[in-house]
Amino acid sequence: MTKRTILITGAAGFVGHHMVEHILKNTDFNIIGIDSLSYSGSLDRLRDIQIDPFHHPRFTHMGYDFRQPAGPNLIRELASVTHVLHMGAESHVDRSIADPMSFVMANVVGTTNMLELARGLPQMELFIYFSTDEVFGPVPLDPAYPGHQETAVHSPKNPYAATKSSGEQMVTAFANTYGIPCIITRQMNIFGERQHPEKFIPKVIRSVLSGAVVPIHATPDKTQAGMRHYIHARNVADAHMFLLEKRPWIGNACGHVESYHIVGEREVDNLQLALMIERFVRDLAPASGLKVAGLCYEMVDFHSSRPGHDLRYALDGRKMKALGWQPPKNFEESLKKTVQWSLENPGWLSNP
């Protein structure tokens, strides 16, 4: 059997480096990581994980900016690649509102360049496009309202979501037009160690320590905080390896792109989440010799003041469940471990 080699874009990003760690620990895939090291990418993430990938025989890293088309030399160098996991992207909604064109370049042009590259790979078996719940737009705040199924119609409401949705359309077009085997996975809010400090969970840990005020997105009357399903990055990586082993799409018609929703076990509102984090910080900080100021928060009608921010996204996870997958790591335990790790490694709370 040919040795499997997976090309992971955005390998030095937050989710990407967890994916590298999980795949090295749990599979026999060779990995080629590529990353342009934008403001959110850092090789230190990879250096910091338990298995040092830079001294691992199954890992190679290459600098490449996928906004540029891959030349023939790069395609030749990647000839052994059997799987592409395209997760590199511009990923922060606020930045997409400030500068939408840079998101079009990275997420639409970049995805098209990666599909073109995949088209030239002689051993290509599968292209996986890593997408988001945000492509469907918001759902009502009532938790009884079910999440979107895989076949729901896209209705993105901010430039980030629109570029991820456009990336999905290019994947579908390449599968249909050129017969490249592709699947799409959609994830909800991901958390874990070494997340960029601009994201909600590191921000809350930092402000529980310092006493700085955290804005919590809420309804216009500021009584109900926005809600999210949170999932640890290791669970996301586990879901992808589950799919790669089970390959439930085999037998589908050529050109058909199957999609899968990777859903965390619990939905929480952002105030509940901030209070849970505060409880963990209060319990754990003394052991690291850190002082705790306590949580100060302000409910903010974010959508009216900053259109593009949605209060609730929801995905239906029944398809993955029916295939036999459920998140192996418990939400509360994973959150507690992430808080503990952040307190023991406070440099990551301020530097990417």
Ligand SMILES: NC(=O)c1ccc[n+]([C@@H]2O[C@H](COP(=O)([O-])OP(=O)(O)OC[C@H]3O[C@@H](n4cnc5c(N)ncnc54)[C@H](O)[C@@H]3O)[C@@H](O)[C@H]2O)c1
């Ligand atoms: N983090 C979440 O909660 C979440 C939720 C749903 C979906 N996603 C998706 O997961 C993926 C990874 O998200 P993340 O949170 O790890 O983001 P991240 O910003 O931490 O990582 C993105 C990585 O992509 C790299 N990159 C960006 N532009 C590039 C380019 N032009 N060429 C090469 N590399 C480039 C960056 O340097 C960075 O290392 C993204 O596709 C995002 O849309 C993330």
